[in-house]
Amino acid sequence: MELAAQVGRRLRKLREERGLSLSELARRSKIGKGTLSELEAGRRNPTLETLYAITTELGVPLSSALCPPAVHAEISGGAVDALLTDRFEDAVAVTETYRVRIRAGRTQVSAAHAPGTTEHIIVLGGTARVGEVTAPLLIASGRHGTWAADVPHLYCAPADDVDAVLLVRYPV
Template sequence: MRATDQPAQSSSELSARIGLRLRELRTARGLSLSELARHSGVGKATLSGLESGSRNPTLETLYALTTALGLPLSTALQEPERGARFSGQVLDAVLLDRSEDAAAVSETYRIRIRPGGVRRSAAHPPGTVEHLVVLSGTALVGAAASPVTVTAGGHHTWAADLPHCYEAVAQDVEAVLVVRYPHG
């Protein structure tokens, strides 16, 4: 249940690297540890442990922190690398690509949604949109208030600047997720 990277990099090295990056991002935004903890819903002790590199971040924690900072998930890595892996309780993600143009940052992930739980995501910065293509399985995804069922071969797009969710209906879901975060 941690962020992992290329096999040659140890979990503790990655945790330390992400911790330093989170501290840089927090201080660049002029936020105290307490302020970011409050805005993200992540405990202050957890955040302190992450920044010191003594705790392994989960996907849920990284999303909560980067969302509270108004930044894409990949900014938690100093140099976003293809193949960076993030794991959580319900959802695993592998960064396939990150591109940036004058209008937005786009991140492409290969994801696996495991059955038995729901991954609830807080609203991302205004204008953020997510696109999901299901490769196998059946997923219930989209706006938390009105998720949509998507089967293998299908796709769904939703405004991710509202709370949204991911759920595997009966078995693992394999999918490709594109998240587009507009600048500003």
């Protein structure tokens, strides 16, 4: 639960820095006020989908809720387990590197991230269906792909588990 407490403190700080009430952030992110309150208090583990919804509305990359100091933080969603392994920031963009596993037979749809955000995947094992919901890519082991992440996008492992490296690049 230590990660949940760290994430909760970070989310509260980010929200307060932007002058948003708990109710306003809940409304904008479409996350229940009670859920958001429990997350900020560290009493609830956040899902990948929930963190993306909140950080998108706060206008920050996902890793901003995890760092500092939680590089190597693992979070999960409906189909994806993601381990943040690195975060690089320069004057142009914030780039996050994740080691991901997409669970077999599962699909996860992610809401649009901040404008200009892109995602890049290298599939290490399995075959993934990823990318924009309207035109997903089928990427086999040893291959890679890129898509716009500022529109709804998905992650799917049609057969076996998929292991991959995912880079998410947010423009500054």
